[in-house]
Amino acid sequence: MVTVIVGGQFGDEGKGKIISYIATKDKPKIIARAGIGPNAGHTVYKNGKRYALRMIPCGFVNDRARLLIGAGVLVDPKVLLKEIKETKTKGRCFVDKRCAIIEQKHRDLDSSNKHLSEIIGSTKTGCGPANADRVYRTVKLAQDVPELKGYVTDVPLELDEAINKGEKVLIEGTQGFALSLYYGTYPFVTSKDTSASTIAADVGVGPTKIDDVMVTFKAYITRVGGGPLRTEINAGNIKKHVLWSNLLKKAKKDGIDKRDVNTTLAEYLDEKGTVTGRYRRVGNFDFELAKYSIMVNGATQLAVTCLDKLFPECFGVRGFEELSNNAKSYLKNIEKKLGLKASLISTGPDINHMIDLRQNGGRKS
Numbered sequence: 001m002v003t004v005i006v007g008g009q010f011g012d013e014g015k016g017k018i019i020s021y022i023a024t025k026d027k028p029k030i031i032a033r034a035g036i037g038p039n040a041g042h043t044v045y046k047n048g049k050r051y052a053l054r055m056i057p058c059g060f061v062n063d064r065a066r067l068l069i070g071a072g073v074l075v076d077p078k079v080l081l082k083e084i085k086e087t088k089t090k091g092r093c094f095v096d097k098r099c100a101i102i103e104q105k106h107r108d109l110d111s112s113n114k115h116l117s118e119i120i121g122s123t124k125t126g127c128g129p130a131n132a133d134r135v136y137r138t139v140k141l142a143q144d145v146p147e148l149k150g151y152v153t154d155v156p157l158e159l160d161e162a163i164n165k166g167e168k169v170l171i172e173g174t175q176g177f178a179l180s181l182y183y184g185t186y187p188f189v190t191s192k193d194t195s196a197s198t199i200a201a202d203v204g205v206g207p208t209k210i211d212d213v214m215v216t217f218k219a220y221i222t223r224v225g226g227g228p229l230r231t232e233i234n235a236g237n238i239k240k241h242v243l244w245s246n247l248l249k250k251a252k253k254d255g256i257d258k259r260d261v262n263t264t265l266a267e268y269l270d271e272k273g274t275v276t277g278r279y280r281r282v283g284n285f286d287f288e289l290a291k292y293s294i295m296v297n298g299a300t301q302l303a304v305t306c307l308d309k310l311f312p313e314c315f316g317v318r319g320f321e322e323l324s325n326n327a328k329s330y331l332k333n334i335e336k337k338l339g340l341k342a343s344l345i346s347t348g349p350d351i352n353h354m355i356d357l358r359q360n361g362g363r364k365s
Ligand code: GTP
Pocket: 007, 010, 011, 012, 013, 014, 015, 016, 017, 040, 041, 042, 043, 044, 174, 175, 176, 274, 305, 306, 307, 308, 309, 346, 347, 348, 349
């Protein structure tokens, strides 16, 4: 049973939370991380401690899972070894021998190059330049780095063995559909495709072996860095919304200028970049983008996160029927427009803040 999890928007959809829940609940044998590299920032909680992971799989919260990083992922050895130490995963966390290596020169270029750092608004983690060197075929591979001796493996072979034995395998995507180099808001995108097919290729699993593709959406939308955000909330296009219209009223009462409401909104929703610390831009749920993302990802399952941020009364709720009527109809509208029922609904940052509708054929209405 192979499940791929991807982001359906601009990253930061809360995939870390969704993955850590599935890793704990379903107990997969192997959890393999795909995606671009250490530009990603996933937030995961284990025993009340918060981890902001950039390299190792979020599934580390399951102590028994083997953790693998696929050949498509760029590895920054310093970040990797620091995280292995912090998470105490030495002996069960390995990278594919063909992973490309990020060096100081890549990080330097990602910061000094105006196009990348200022216009695109990169994370300055060296990912773009390292992927460029990979295309030039000059990049170093993990198998050639002495610091990584003892940490390399053949990820496709390991996955193939587990799949043939009928074990559960979880494949973690990073970033989000709208940041895809192919399908995103080019040129304001990351340095590789982010859709499920590429995520599977990153770890060396062929498309016929994938059973489920779960696409994760925040109940609204956020974007960090430059580029278009069609449904962005700013002084000019504030649409009627339970929370946002309330916030505007509050801003008016507090004497806050309309133009500053966007920052206030990000602050209010605690939307701050995990890697860069930048405030995220915030917008209404973008149905057009979500539908397209479901189509290209070949989604079979839908996960919705941060419902509690829009409907604070739903914080920590674990049963669909306990959601407020407003939250229920908000969700049902999303499901109707996307043609897919939510199988996981996240109502808070903790692993247990989850409505799990995967069993018994989901819910009736
Ligand atoms: P990338 O897409 O790789 O950047 O990471 P990500 O999707 O794992 O998201 P990230 O951790 O960057 O941001 C999500 C934030 O929302 C984190 O601070 C999570 O702890 C938090 N979070 C996730 N799900 C929920 C939820 O349902 N409710 C609340 N309140 N917070 C959540």
